[in-house]
Amino acid sequence: MNAVMKTDIDALMRDMGRRARAAARVLALATPEQKSKALHTAAEAIRAAEGAILGANATDLAQARGNGAPDAYLDRLALTPARIAEIAGSVAMVAALPDPVGAVMSEWTRPNGLKLQRVRTPLGVIGVIFESRPNVTADAAALCLKSGNAVILRTGSDALASALAIHAAMVSGLATTGLPADAVQLVPVKDRDAVGAMLSGLDGNIDVIVPRGGKSLVARVQAEARVPVFAHLDGNNHVYVHEKADLAKAERVLLNSKMRRTGVCGAAETLLIDQKIAGQALKPLTTALLGAGCAVRGDAAFQAVDPRVSAATPEDWDTEFLDAVIAAKVVADLDEAIAHIERHGSHHTDAIVTEDPAAAETFLAQVDSAIVLHNASTQFADGGEFGFGAEIGIATGRMHARGPVGVEQLTTFKYRGRGNGTVRP
Amino acid sequence: MNAVMKTDIDALMRDMGRRARAAARVLALATPEQKSKALHTAAEAIRAAEGAILGANATDLAQARGNGAPDAYLDRLALTPARIAEIAGSVAMVAALPDPVGAVMSEWTRPNGLKLQRVRTPLGVIGVIFESRPNVTADAAALCLKSGNAVILRTGSDALASALAIHAAMVSGLATTGLPADAVQLVPVKDRDAVGAMLSGLDGNIDVIVPRGGKSLVARVQAEARVPVFAHLDGNNHVYVHEKADLAKAERVLLNSKMRRTGVCGAAETLLIDQKIAGQALKPLTTALLGAGCAVRGDAAFQAVDPRVSAATPEDWDTEFLDAVIAAKVVADLDEAIAHIERHGSHHTDAIVTEDPAAAETFLAQVDSAIVLHNASTQFADGGEFGFGAEIGIATGRMHARGPVGVEQLTTFKYRGRGNGTVRP
Numbered sequence: 001m002n003a004v005m006k007t008d009i010d011a012l013m014r015d016m017g018r019r020a021r022a023a024a025r026v027l028a029l030a031t032p033e034q035k036s037k038a039l040h041t042a043a044e045a046i047r048a049a050e051g052a053i054l055g056a057n058a059t060d061l062a063q064a065r066g067n068g069a070p071d072a073y074l075d076r077l078a079l080t081p082a083r084i085a086e087i088a089g090s091v092a093m094v095a096a097l098p099d100p101v102g103a104v105m106s107e108w109t110r111p112n113g114l115k116l117q118r119v120r121t122p123l124g125v126i127g128v129i130f131e132s133r134p135n136v137t138a139d140a141a142a143l144c145l146k147s148g149n150a151v152i153l154r155t156g157s158d159a160l161a162s163a164l165a166i167h168a169a170m171v172s173g174l175a176t177t178g179l180p181a182d183a184v185q186l187v188p189v190k191d192r193d194a195v196g197a198m199l200s201g202l203d204g205n206i207d208v209i210v211p212r213g214g215k216s217l218v219a220r221v222q223a224e225a226r227v228p229v230f231a232h233l234d235g236n237n238h239v240y241v242h243e244k245a246d247l248a249k250a251e252r253v254l255l256n257s258k259m260r261r262t263g264v265c266g267a268a269e270t271l272l273i274d275q276k277i278a279g280q281a282l283k284p285l286t287t288a289l290l291g292a293g294c295a296v297r298g299d300a301a302f303q304a305v306d307p308r309v310s311a312a313t314p315e316d317w318d319t320e321f322l323d324a325v326i327a328a329k330v331v332a333d334l335d336e337a338i339a340h341i342e343r344h345g346s347h348h349t350d351a352i353v354t355e356d357p358a359a360a361e362t363f364l365a366q367v368d369s370a371i372v373l374h375n376a377s378t379q380f381a382d383g384g385e386f387g388f389g390a391e392i393g394i395a396t397g398r399m400h401a402r403g404p405v406g407v408e409q410l411t412t413f414k415y416r417g418r419g420n421g422t423v424r425p
Numbered sequence: 426m427n428a429v430m431k432t433d434i435d436a437l438m439r440d441m442g443r444r445a446r447a448a449a450r451v452l453a454l455a456t457p458e459q460k461s462k463a464l465h466t467a468a469e470a471i472r473a474a475e476g477a478i479l480g481a482n483a484t485d486l487a488q489a490r491g492n493g494a495p496d497a498y499l500d501r502l503a504l505t506p507a508r509i510a511e512i513a514g515s516v517a518m519v520a521a522l523p524d525p526v527g528a529v530m531s532e533w534t535r536p537n538g539l540k541l542q543r544v545r546t547p548l549g550v551i552g553v554i555f556e557s558r559p560n561v562t563a564d565a566a567a568l569c570l571k572s573g574n575a576v577i578l579r580t581g582s583d584a585l586a587s588a589l590a591i592h593a594a595m596v597s598g599l600a601t602t603g604l605p606a607d608a609v610q611l612v613p614v615k616d617r618d619a620v621g622a623m624l625s626g627l628d629g630n631i632d633v634i635v636p637r638g639g640k641s642l643v644a645r646v647q648a649e650a651r652v653p654v655f656a657h658l659d660g661n662n663h664v665y666v667h668e669k670a671d672l673a674k675a676e677r678v679l680l681n682s683k684m685r686r687t688g689v690c691g692a693a694e695t696l697l698i699d700q701k702i703a704g705q706a707l708k709p710l711t712t713a714l715l716g717a718g719c720a721v722r723g724d725a726a727f728q729a730v731d732p733r734v735s736a737a738t739p740e741d742w743d744t745e746f747l748d749a750v751i752a753a754k755v756v757a758d759l760d761e762a763i764a765h766i767e768r769h770g771s772h773h774t775d776a777i778v779t780e781d782p783a784a785a786e787t788f789l790a791q792v793d794s795a796i797v798l799h800n801a802s803t804q805f806a807d808g809g810e811f812g813f814g815a816e817i818g819i820a821t822g823r824m825h826a827r828g829p830v831g832v833e834q835l836t837t838f839k840y841r842g843r844g845n846g847t848v849r850p
Binding site for chain 2: 028
């Protein structure tokens with residue numbers, strides 16, 4: 001299929017867009033029961049298709065191995081019966097979430113008797129572009145379907161056979177409830193031109209793009225998309241230990257923020273310590289980090305407390321390490337901490353550790369990040385941890401969705417007004 | 426100033442963008458009292474500057490008259506002491522609105538004790554591009570400032586002197602409360618390249634563009650903007666008289682929707698009458714429209730009831746007349762009415778007249794417009810009528826803002842989390 005001409009790809013993609021829009025109109029009117037049943041059936045179908053999915057995955061793995069893909073990459077691509085069960089479980093979990101569509105967000109009555117309601121409605125058609133992680137096919141489709149949106153999925157090409165097998169199982173779930181199969185479409189070819197076509201918006205038939213993957217994918221999508229994008233490029237997150245911090249809490253929050261999992265976007269990447277508590281805090285926190293296996297790149301003060309601390313470079317303040325590495329710096333006060341975060345951060349997730357409520361409130365008010373935390377780990381940056389059930393990603397943009405993007409953030413709203421022959425003077 | 430080079434305009438605009446971003450950071454932290462006081466002072470300053478504003482307006486009028494502008498255009502451009510008082514009154518009214526920034530939209534506590542809040546924050550920098558209506562300078566600036574956003578205003582060039590005089594008065598209000606003058610900037614040159622620069626987003630320093638004006642302005646902004654746009658291109662609104670309509674209510678709602686003011690975006694442009702009530706409804710509703718001075722362009726059924734009804738052309742179903750003209754058609758049933766609206770409408774405001782609650786609910790659910798109404802006039806499509814106090818416009822897009830865009834819709838949100846050394850397992 002790789003030899004398909006660009007014009008053919010364009011035609012294929014535009015047709016997918018038209019079909020998605022038509023399906024979205026039907027899906028927007030589906031009942032909560034229909035969507036829930038479709039997803040439960042899809043979860044069952046994924047379990048039942050274990051053999052076919054494993055077979056397709058073996059094809060993907062053999063091809064990737066033949067192309068010399070490294071072991072870590074192959075591990076992310078590989079499916080097992082246990083992983084397939086997890087994928088099905090995630091779909092069933094989304095099926096069980098509250099349905100956001102039709103929820104009344106607010107209602108009020110005007111002095112003239114006009115009753116107004118603001119109610120949630122689906123966004124329309126969502127394009128999801130991801131890398132070669134087979135589980136994303138099911139996760140993203142489930143979240144979009146639950147929120148009443150049609151979805152066009154584009155997998156990394158190394159996972160195409162696996163994604164097609166999972167997609168086929170999911171679509172069988174739609175059929176059982178009379179929902180249109182075109183509500184969940186997967187780009188069936190590997191050509192990269194398909195991504196460009198999606199970024200163009202397919203003649204207005206994609207309302208928003210969600211990229212799921214590494215920085216180069218997100219950067220390309222943000223640079224080229226002609227439609228809104230829900231994404232974050234970086235999670236350059238900070239833990240600031242204020243002068244009034246409880247040091248035991250500081251150590252707990254810091255180690256969890258940095259080391260619980262180093263590869264997630266909520267991981268802390270820079271430690272800031274207030275000058276006034278440096279005498280007590282620098283040594284134990286540095287020792288704790290090093291003891292946990294974290295490399296520390298510090299300023300002169302940090303270097304002075306332990307010879308294993310290396311010198312931080314200017315670039316380190318702007319780096320999302322996604323590894324057991326942290327940049328560390330002493331700041332004069334709360335204002336300098338906030339200024340550092342505003343200058344170097346990525347508006348994702350930042351935390352202050354302090355026992356001083358006023359300092360905490362200032363930090364929470366002034367740090368302009370999607371998630372700001374007081375005495376809590378930055379690794380709470382996650383839709384599941386927020387109670388959203390699941391997320392399609394975390395957004396650092398300011399439009400529409402911000403922070404964890406769950407089913408509610410995949411909706412828009414409209415106003416319903418009810419009168420009794422009510423007219424305007 | 427019209428001879429300024431394009432490169433100079435670019436540099437000027439990019440500098441305005443940088444200054445707006447810096448001002449937005451300060452403004453986001455301003456207290457409700459500061460913003461309210463700044464706006465009340467600005468309103469006073471506008472009143473006090475009546476002489477200067479009238480003088481500047483005389484310059485604009487003389488130039489426009491010299492360029493052969495028609496009388497209706499000159500009337501919209503002209504200021505009087507009464508109009509200046511109205512402008513000041515609008516600013517004072519916005520000053521008195523509830524401050525949206527910092528409002529807690531929702532809050533909940535997780536099983537691990539983490540307390541989460543979703544709180545409103547400003548969007549950042551808003552670009553407002555409008556035509557030669559001097560009052561928009563003050564209205565738009567007041568709404569942006571109230572919602573904590575910096576604004577870059579671009580007036581139609583025929584009103585530049587008037588806008589500069591109003592802007593100068595407003596900025597003096599900011600100074601009294603220590604808010605940065607750069608929070609409200611007005612493009613000080615007439616060159617059209619300034620608009621192009623704003624649509625490019627000024628190096629990421631404009632977060633959203635709001636066009637205020639006619640269709641050609643909005644179309645250009647929607648086509649060329651590289652940043653989100655809150656706008657509507659058309660208000661091609663429908664009144665559907667269902668088979669179970671109360672005819673007295675139908676006549677009242679129809680006449681108000683069409684004729685209260687014909688030039689507003691909430692005016693009805695097409696009447697749909699259910700076949701099953703056509704025998705009773707067609708004649709009196711047609712007569713009422715004609716009697717009110719409205720031209721009717723109807724299908725064969727409408728033409729048959731009155732010789733003054735002209736034949737509707739296919740284009741009429743897609744036309745926003747903004748005049749005392751209505752297109753009129755008999756439809757077979759509710760489904761055909763909804764299908765007609767989805768095909769020809771502009772997703773702005775549509776109304777059903779019926780005494781059948783089930784039909785009303787189907788219409789309200791299935792018509793995918795920003796505002797859907799039951800037994801109420803489409804002319805309620807207005808932020809003031811919704812109780813929002815004021816609006817910067819009406820949006821028909823699906824992202825972020827939809828329907829009347831008031832101060833709440835000019836905000837975004839962030840999450841605040843408060844723990845007690847809380848970490849993630």
